[in-house]
Amino acid sequence: MTYVRPKKSLGQHFLKDQNIAQKIVNAIDGLAQNIVLEIGPGTGVLTSILVKREEIDFYAIEVDQEAYNYLKSAYPLLGENLLFKNFLKFDIKEFFQGPITIIGNFPYNISSQILFKVLENRNLVLDVVCMIQKEVADRIKASHGNKTYGILSVLLQAFYNIDYLFTVSPKVFNPPPKVNSAVIHLKRNERKKLGCDEKLFFKVVKLGFNQRRKVLRNSLKSILLNLPIDNEIFGKRPEQLSVEDFIYLTNLIDSGLK
Numbered sequence: 001m002t003y004v005r006p007k008k009s010l011g012q013h014f015l016k017d018q019n020i021a022q023k024i025v026n027a028i029d030g031l032a033q034n035i036v037l038e039i040g041p042g043t044g045v046l047t048s049i050l051v052k053r054e055e056i057d058f059y060a061i062e063v064d065q066e067a068y069n070y071l072k073s074a075y076p077l078l079g080e081n082l083l084f085k086n087f088l089k090f091d092i093k094e095f096f097q098g099p100i101t102i103i104g105n106f107p108y109n110i111s112s113q114i115l116f117k118v119l120e121n122r123n124l125v126l127d128v129v130c131m132i133q134k135e136v137a138d139r140i141k142a143s144h145g146n147k148t149y150g151i152l153s154v155l156l157q158a159f160y161n162i163d164y165l166f167t168v169s170p171k172v173f174n175p176p177p178k179v180n181s182a183v184i185h186l187k188r189n190e191r192k193k194l195g196c197d198e199k200l201f202f203k204v205v206k207l208g209f210n211q212r213r214k215v216l217r218n219s220l221k222s223i224l225l226n227l228p229i230d231n232e233i234f235g236k237r238p239e240q241l242s243v244e245d246f247i248y249l250t251n252l253i254d255s256g257l258k
Contacts, residue, residue, distance in 0.1 A: 004043050004067045014043045015105050015131070017172035021045045024103070025053075027129040027165060027185055031101050035059070039087050039104035039114060039130075042067050044074055046103065051075055061087050088113055092121045101127040108133050108177065112152060115140075118186070122159045128186040134167060137182035144242045151209045155202065158194065158243045160186040196250040204250050208238035216241075216249070227256035 004014070015021060025046060028036060038060040041047040050058050061083040062068045068084045075082070083090070088110065092100070102125055106114050111132040118125045135148075140156055141164050142149040156162065163185040170176040194201055204220065211219040217234035224234075233241070233249055241249065 004064070004070050010064055010107055010109075013105075013108070013173040013175060013177045015045045015172060016043075016174050018045065020168060020172055021049055023166065024105075024129060024131060024183055025049045027183070028056075028101055028103060028127065031127050033099040033101055033126055035096060035098060035100040037061060037096075037100055037102050039102060040064075040067075040107055041071055042105070044071050046105065047071065047075060047078075050103070051077060057081075059083065061085055061090060063087070088117060092117075092124055096124060099124055099126045101125075101129070103129045105131040111136055115152060115156060119155055119159065122188060126188040128160075129165075129183065130186075131168060131181050131183045133177075134180040134182040137164060137184050140184065144239060144245070146239065149239045150212070151206055154205045154209075154241075154243055154246055156186065158201075158246075159189060159191055161189050162186055194247060194250075196247045197254050200254055201246065201250040204253060205238075205246055208241075208246075212238055220253070223253060224256075227253065 034056050036050065036056045036058050038046055038050060038058070041060045041062055042064070047060055050056070050060075058078075059081045060071065060078065062071060063084075063086045065084070068082070071078070071082055102118065111130070114130075115128075118128055136152070139148045139150055140152050141162050142153050165183040165185055168181040168183065170178065170180065173181075203223065207223065208216055208219050215235050215237055217224065217229045219238070220234075231252060233245065233252070
């Protein structure tokens with residue numbers, strides 16, 4: 001067997017526990033779409049289970065040359081379904097015609113970027129089962145009024161239902177990370193349209209949380225300009241607003257801008 005060295009620059013912590021790998025893969029049981037894409041298979045601990053699932057059309061995408069070479073020789077059946085590409089630069093819409101499920105032990109250093117990419121492709125990516133840093137998982141799952149509630153919480157909860165599945169100890173990785181990990185399941189919700197200007201919604205959420213200690217009339221100053229800000233919502237901090245409140249706020253700003 002070719003040995004794949006975990007690379008710090010790629011944020012790699014390879015899972016080495018087969019039971020946890022099985023639990024992660026079990027989380028995609030019964031999903032409607034049969035195209036499954038694994039991000040960053042590394043040493044192939046999830047891959048070894050996924051390739052045996054005859055009911056799925058399985059793809060894996062790997063950016064690390066050493067890991068790619070190993071996977072290519074270990075799983076020759078994958079053939080062209082093993083992609084040597086950077087997921088963050090990968091055109092999902094061009095490659096996949098139908099809806100997909102994404103699965104993976106995401107590198108910590110780019111897990112948020114991967115999830116922002118999922119958001120961009122939310123009408124194609126209907127489910128995501130991923131292992132990420134526990135702190136990030138808690139943030140994504142947090143509800144408004146919570147200190148950990150932030151940009152990712154609002155944007156992902158606008159389009160996905162989020163289930164926190166289980167916590168994973170650092171001991172089952174090589175090398176062990178300094179923190180706990182968690183496995184979550186994002187399932188696309190029924191929301192087809194936001195009910196407000198989407199670009200403006202994203203901008204309002206990001207601007208609000210970039211200065212999260214300020215009330216919204218101060219943190220959103222750059223886009224409020226001469227708009228009337230007597231509505232009580234402008235006196236709140238961003239973490240006090242639910243997804244619906246942010247939609248309402250976006251429409252308020254939008255109508256003022258027009």
